[in-house]
Amino acid sequence: MKRRIDPRTEQAVVRTVLWTLTALTVLILVYIIVFILRKGIPALSWEFLSKNPVDMGKAGGIFSTVVGTIALTAGAILIATPLGIGTAIYLTEYTWEGPVTRVIRFGAECLAGIPSIIFGLFGFILFVTKLGFGWSILSGSLTLAFMLLPTIIRTSEEAIKSVPPVYRTVSFSLGSTKWQTVTRVVLPSALPGIMTGVVLSVGRSIGETAAVIFTAGSALRLPTSLFSSSRTMSVHFYILAREGISMPNAYGTAAILIIAILGINILTYYLMNRFIRRYS
Amino acid sequence: MGTVGRGARNRLERNDRLVRLALLVVAFSAVSVLLIITVFIIEQGTPIMFKYGLKSFLAGSSWYPSEKVFGLWPMIVGSIYVTLGAMVLGVPFGLACAIVLTEFSSKRVRGVIKPVVELLAGIPSVVYGFMGVVILVPFIRETFGGPGLSVLAASIILGIMILPTIISISVDSLQAIPPSYREGSIALGATKWQTVKMVLLPAARSGIIASVILGMGRAIGETMAVIMIAGNAASVPGSLLAPVRTLTSNIALEMGYAAGEHRQALFATGVILFVIIMVLNTVANVTASRMKGGRRG
Numbered sequence A: 001m002k003r004r005i006d007p008r009t010e011q012a013v014v015r016t017v018l019w020t021l022t023a024l025t026v027l028i029l030v031y032i033i034v035f036i037l038r039k040g041i042p043a044l045s046w047e048f049l050s051k052n053p054v055d056m057g058k059a060g061g062i063f064s065t066v067v068g069t070i071a072l073t074a075g076a077i078l079i080a081t082p083l084g085i086g087t088a089i090y091l092t093e094y095t096w097e098g099p100v101t102r103v104i105r106f107g108a109e110c111l112a113g114i115p116s117i118i119f120g121l122f123g124f125i126l127f128v129t130k131l132g133f134g135w136s137i138l139s140g141s142l143t144l145a146f147m148l149l150p151t152i153i154r155t156s157e158e159a160i161k162s163v164p165p166v167y168r169t170v171s172f173s174l175g176s177t178k179w180q181t182v183t184r185v186v187l188p189s190a191l192p193g194i195m196t197g198v199v200l201s202v203g204r205s206i207g208e209t210a211a212v213i214f215t216a217g218s219a220l221r222l223p224t225s226l227f228s229s230s231r232t233m234s235v236h237f238y239i240l241a242r243e244g245i246s247m248p249n250a251y252g253t254a255a256i257l258i259i260a261i262l263g264i265n266i267l268t269y270y271l272m273n274r275f276i277r278r279y280s
Numbered sequence B: 001m002g003t004v005g006r007g008a009r010n011r012l013e014r015n016d017r018l019v020r021l022a023l024l025v026v027a028f029s030a031v032s033v034l035l036i037i038t039v040f041i042i043e044q045g046t047p048i049m050f051k052y053g054l055k056s057f058l059a060g061s062s063w064y065p066s067e068k069v070f071g072l073w074p075m076i077v078g079s080i081y082v083t084l085g086a087m088v089l090g091v092p093f094g095l096a097c098a099i100v101l102t103e104f105s106s107k108r109v110r111g112v113i114k115p116v117v118e119l120l121a122g123i124p125s126v127v128y129g130f131m132g133v134v135i136l137v138p139f140i141r142e143t144f145g146g147p148g149l150s151v152l153a154a155s156i157i158l159g160i161m162i163l164p165t166i167i168s169i170s171v172d173s174l175q176a177i178p179p180s181y182r183e184g185s186i187a188l189g190a191t192k193w194q195t196v197k198m199v200l201l202p203a204a205r206s207g208i209i210a211s212v213i214l215g216m217g218r219a220i221g222e223t224m225a226v227i228m229i230a231g232n233a234a235s236v237p238g239s240l241l242a243p244v245r246t247l248t249s250n251i252a253l254e255m256g257y258a259a260g261e262h263r264q265a266l267f268a269t270g271v272i273l274f275v276i277i278m279v280l281n282t283v284a285n286v287t288a289s290r291m292k293g294g295r296r297g
Helices: A007-043 A046-050 A063-093 A099-113 A116-130 A137-161 A165-173 A178-207 A233-242 A247-278 B006-027 B029-052 B054-059 B073-104 B107-122 B125-144 B151-161 B163-175 B179-187 B192-203 B205-221 B224-229 B247-254 B260-296
Strands: none
Touching: A007 A247, A007 B073, A007 B107, A007 B125, A007 B192, A046 A063, A046 A247, A063 A099, A063 A137, A063 A178, A063 A233, A063 B006, A063 B029, A099 A137, A099 B029, A099 B205, A099 B260, A116 A137, A116 B029, A116 B205, A116 B247, A116 B260, A137 A178, A137 B029, A165 A178, A178 A233, A178 A247, A178 B006, A178 B107, A178 B125, A233 A247, A233 B125, A233 B224, A247 B107, A247 B125, B006 B029, B029 B054, B029 B260, B054 B073, B073 B107, B073 B151, B073 B163, B073 B192, B073 B205, B073 B247, B073 B260, B107 B163, B125 B151, B125 B224, B151 B163, B151 B205, B151 B224, B163 B205, B179 B192, B192 B205, B205 B247, B205 B260, B224 B247, B247 B260
C-alpha cells in the first residue's frame, strides 16, 4: 500500500510553496520598478524633458521623442476607439449570438494574439511602401490602431454588457429608438468601463517598440506633420541602450516610461473601481 | 415631449436601420484587418519560399542572406527552445499565483497581487530586455560562464513576461467554477488543497490549458526583449548558455537594411511565425470555448 501523507501536512507544504512563488513574482516586479526609478530619477530634470536630443541622444533631453510618443498614441487611439466601440455596440445591442458574432469575436481574438513584429512588417509593407506614407506618424498610428483594436473591443463589450438591462427597458418604454437608447443611456453608463480599455491601450502604445520602429521610423527631429518620421520614447530607449549611446539617458528615458505606465495603471484602477461600484 | 408625428417616427426608424448597417460594417473592421494582414504577409513571403524550395527554407541550417542562402532551421529551433524555457518557468509561477489569488488569499492580499500582475503586463518589453541586459546577462556570465547572452537569459525574461497572460486567464477560469463545487468538496471533509487538486484544477482544466497556450504565443511572438538578451547567433544553440536567434529577432534585426530577396526572406520568416501563432490561437480558442460549452451541459 502507498504510504499516505497527512492531507493537512501536505496542504501546509503546498501552501508555503505557492506563497513563495507568488511572493517572488511580486518581488520581481518591485525590483524592476525600484531599480529603474533609482537609476533613472537622478537623470531627470526639466531640461531632460524639454530639450531635444543632441548628438544622437548622447546629450540633451528627450523632448522630440515625448512629442512623437504623444502624437503616435493620440493618432492610434483616435482611429481605434470609434471602431472598437462601434464593434462592441453592434455585438451587444444590435445582434444576437450566431455565426456572425462568432466570426467577429474569433477575428478579434486572433488579432489580439498576433505578435507586434508581424504588425510592424504589415504596416511597413502596406502603409510605408505600398500607400507611400513613408516612415511617418500616420503609418505608425494606423499600425498601432490595428494592434489596439481587440483590447478596445473586448473592454467596451464587457462594459456595455454590465449596464443593467432595466435601463434599456425603461428607455424603450419611453418611446426611444435603439440608437437613442444606446447613445443616451447605455454609452454614458458604460463610459468608465470603456475608458478603462482606452487608457490601457494608451499604455500599450507608449510601451510598443517592434511595431513602431518599422512604421514610424526613428528620426530624432521634432515632427512637423502627420508625414514626419518620429521616434517614440520606447524606440529611443531601445536605441540608446542597445547601441550603448548613453546609459544615463537610457535610464532617464526608462524612468519616464515606467512613471507613465504607473500613472496609467493607477488611472485604470480608479476608473475600474468607480465602474464596479456603480453596478454592484 | 408630446406626440411624435408618424413622419418623424418613420424617420427615426429609418435612421435606426442605417445605424445598424453602419455598425455592422464597423464590426467587421477587426476581421478585415486580420484578413488584410494575412493576405499581405503571405503575398510577400511565400513566393521566395517556393522559389528556393520549402524544404531548404524550413530545414536548411545556414542563414547567409548576402549569399542567398536562406535556411530558417536555427531560428525555428531557437524559438522553440526559448518558448519551452519560458514555459518551464512561467507555468509553475503563473499557476501558483492564480491558485493563491483565487483560493488561498484574503481580499486584502488579492488587492495587492492583482494590480501587481496588471503592472507586470504593462511594463514595456524593451524594459524587460534592458533588465535582462544589465542584471541577468552579467549574472549568468559570471555564475555559469559563456557569453551570458543565451537561451537561458531569454527563457527567464520571457518566463516573467508571460506571467500576466497565464495568471489572468487561469484566474478567470478558476473563478468561473460554481461555488457549489468548492462547498461540496469541503463538506466532504477535503482540505482546501485537496479541493484545488482534485476538484478545481480538473474543472478549470480547459481554461488553464488555454492560458498556457496563449502564454506560448506571447513567448514566441516577443521580439524586442529577446533581441537584447539572446545573443542572436544564427545557429542552432548547443547548450542553455549558447546564444540563440528566434524567428522574431531574425525579422527585426535585418528588416532595417534588407532589400530584394533578403527582405522577402524576412517576410517568409513572418509567414512561418504567423502560421505558428494562428495555430496556437485557434487551439487556445477551441479549448477555451469547450470549457464554456462543457460547463453549460
